[in-house]
Amino acid sequence: xxxxxxxxxxxxxxxxxxxxxLLRDAGLVFEAxxxxxxxxxxxxxxDILFVRTNDxxxxxxxxVAELGVTGLDLVAEAGSDVPQxxxxxxxxxxxxxxxxxxxxxxxxxxxxxxxxxxxxxxxxKSFFASRSIPVDVIPxxxxxxVAPRLGLAEAIVDLVSTGSTMVANGLRPIEEVFDxxxxxxxxxxxxxxxxxxxxxxxxxxxxTLAARDRKYLMMxxxxxxxxxxxxxxxxxxxxxxxxxxxxxxxxxxxxxxADAVWSLLPRLKTAGASGILxxxxxxxxx
Ligand code: AMP
Numbered sequence: 001x002x003x004x005x006x007x008x009x010x011x012x013x014x015x016x017x018x019x020x021x022l023l024r025d026a027g028l029v030f031e032a033x034x035x036x037x038x039x040x041x042x043x044x045x046x047d048i049l050f051v052r053t054n055d056x057x058x059x060x061x062x063x064v065a066e067l068g069v070t071g072l073d074l075v076a077e078a079g080s081d082v083p084q085x086x087x088x089x090x091x092x093x094x095x096x097x098x099x100x101x102x103x104x105x106x107x108x109x110x111x112x113x114x115x116x117x118x119x120x121x122x123x124x125k126s127f128f129a130s131r132s133i134p135v136d137v138i139p140x141x142x143x144x145x146v147a148p149r150l151g152l153a154e155a156i157v158d159l160v161s162t163g164s165t166m167v168a169n170g171l172r173p174i175e176e177v178f179d180x181x182x183x184x185x186x187x188x189x190x191x192x193x194x195x196x197x198x199x200x201x202x203x204x205x206x207x208t209l210a211a212r213d214r215k216y217l218m219m220x221x222x223x224x225x226x227x228x229x230x231x232x233x234x235x236x237x238x239x240x241x242x243x244x245x246x247x248x249x250x251x252x253x254x255x256x257x258a259d260a261v262w263s264l265l266p267r268l269k270t271a272g273a274s275g276i277l278x279x280x281x282x283x284x285x286x
Contacts, residue, residue: 004040004046005198006046006048007046008067010050012053015070015091019088020032022088022209026204028041028043029043030042030048032048032050036050037051038050049065056074057070057080057185058078060082061080061082061187062187067085067185068082070183070185073093073180076123076178077120077123082186082187083185083186083188085183085198088181092161092179093160093181094161094177094179095177096158096160096173096176097111097174097177098145098157098174099154100171101171101172105154108128111133111155115155117140117147117156118137118138119141123178140152144158145158145166145169155174160173184205186198208283210286214255214256215261216254217268219252219268219275220249220252220274221272221274222248223249229252232271233264233268240252
């Protein structure tokens, strides 16, 4: 008998909330207790393993879990060739070289012969090696941003999303080393042996992510203005046009980019649309 599928996700830190939200939005029902190591999904043949963000890659690569969610930076740092099914659109950050505000350094080359503190040893070493810049890479397990103040290093390589932590620590970025976001990983043997169920989960997550970025628009309009309105509504495919009981009027239904909705509304009204409804989409499979 094949065992229940396992998905390893972070148990702590900034990827937990968006990962759990994605799984719940996808319709998976489970309880994520504070200290639970495993959550049984009630409506799917799946167990969720809560592990350290750093351990997800190894769990999936070794087949302890068939699937995993972690940061692309950690996959690259581990130098792992574990298959990546797709990026997930959250946990976006950049691995960045930063120096104290009052330092004279402007470019990575200025750091030749100096010390760089980081918790991403491999990515940092390979970046400087690729530019043939000799630096002394100092390992820190976290809070690299305090290293310059402690006199441990002249520069750091650390993850930045908004940049406010760096600013608060009197640091300024000089170059980006790596772009990261959360990624869905799969074990390579499971991809071969349990392709169907892995594909189902991937479709489930992809449909949920695609739906988040889109809205369903419904409106009424005079048939005579249809061409004008259709031009405003590129949508996924052509809009649906439905005749209304009132002669000469139609209903238009269309899927549009969520970000575009607010700028679209006044233009739709000017083009004759009325009774405009904006609806959320639950899942979108294209
Ligand atoms: P954690 O240390 O458990 O909070 O998770 C760290 C992971 O979250 C990193 O490896 C990145 O993939 C991701 N991440 C996203 N934004 C940031 C950020 N601003 N700082 C650190 N990690 C981030």
